[in-house]
Amino acid sequence: MTANKITIIIPALNEEDGIERTISAIPRPELEGMGYKVQILVVDGGSEDSTRERAIKAGAEVIIEPRRGYGRAYKTGFAHAEGDIIATADADGTYPVEDIPSLVKTLKEENLDFLTTNRFAFMEKGAMSFRNKIGNTILYLAMRILFRLKMRDPESGMWVFKKNILGKAKLGSDTWPLSHELKIEACYFNKCRWKEVPIQYKRRFGKTKLLGSGWKVGFTDLFHLIKKRMIR
Numbered sequence: 001m002t003a004n005k006i007t008i009i010i011p012a013l014n015e016e017d018g019i020e021r022t023i024s025a026i027p028r029p030e031l032e033g034m035g036y037k038v039q040i041l042v043v044d045g046g047s048e049d050s051t052r053e054r055a056i057k058a059g060a061e062v063i064i065e066p067r068r069g070y071g072r073a074y075k076t077g078f079a080h081a082e083g084d085i086i087a088t089a090d091a092d093g094t095y096p097v098e099d100i101p102s103l104v105k106t107l108k109e110e111n112l113d114f115l116t117t118n119r120f121a122f123m124e125k126g127a128m129s130f131r132n133k134i135g136n137t138i139l140y141l142a143m144r145i146l147f148r149l150k151m152r153d154p155e156s157g158m159w160v161f162k163k164n165i166l167g168k169a170k171l172g173s174d175t176w177p178l179s180h181e182l183k184i185e186a187c188y189f190n191k192c193r194w195k196e197v198p199i200q201y202k203r204r205f206g207k208t209k210l211l212g213s214g215w216k217v218g219f220t221d222l223f224h225l226i227k228k229r230m231i232r
């Protein structure tokens with residue numbers, strides 16, 4: 001592990017519409033000015049469009065993870081991350097990657113281990129469907145009841161954290177539940193110092209990569225939360 005290095009992990013599957021804009025919005029000079037070396041790591045799930053070429057052109061390092069799944073992509077990204085701090089975002093332009101420097105400052109100044117984000121704070125109209133808002137609210141209540149974690153947005157995909165928290169995290173999910181599983185592992189089982197901060201959330205570029213119906217994904221997430229409470 002290198003000191004003062006930040007790795008920004010971006011999972012991507014056929015995101016040629018958003019990948020370049022996402023990478024170029026990362027304020028690399030500002031992070032370097034703060035004393036960080038910057039590794040931008042795109043974990044490509046075998047895209048069949050120009051995602052990889054565009055990511056390289058925009059200055060990212062690309063690794064290919066042909067095994068499908070959002071969680072699988074992150075676990076592979078974690079294994080290749082060189083930084084002592086990790087930040088994450090989707091490749092679709094929805095998350096405010098320009099806020100990474102201020103999020104890193106909050107992590108450091110408040111001596112936190114894990115920082116997660118709340119997309120409901122400043123959400124652009126049309127950025128999340130009504131159905132997904134309902135689903136996410138049910139998951140928020142489940143997280144609160146089952147794990148006593150008051151996180152408004154347990155499925156948010158933008159996190160900034162110290163890499164060393166991964167050492168004790170048992171991450172079983174290869175798919176969407178990885179997002180809340182990481183938070184549960186860090187904040188509930190390993191009692192790390194955490195905070196949820198409000199962010200802007202924008203409409204995505206390109207098509208969603210959620211497979212199947214949103215309800216199916218929601219029920220899988222809820223079932224995973226309940227199972228995680230019973231068996232770790």
Ligand SMILES: Nc1nc2c(ncn2[C@@H]2O[C@H](COP(=O)(O)OP(=O)(O)OP(=O)(O)O)[C@@H](O)[C@H]2O)c(=O)[nH]1
Nearest residue numbers: 011012013043044045068069073090091208209210
């Ligand atoms: N490597 C890899 N990346 C994936 C896979 N599935 C999704 N992704 C990426 O993970 C991120 C999250 O997927 P999204 O489709 O944006 O899911 P979401 O943010 O819940 O929903 P929308 O943004 O509203 O579509 C995106 O950058 C996807 O390209 C996969 O199987 N492999």
Ligand SMILES: [Mg+2]
Nearest residue numbers: 090092094204
């Ligand atoms: Mg997205």
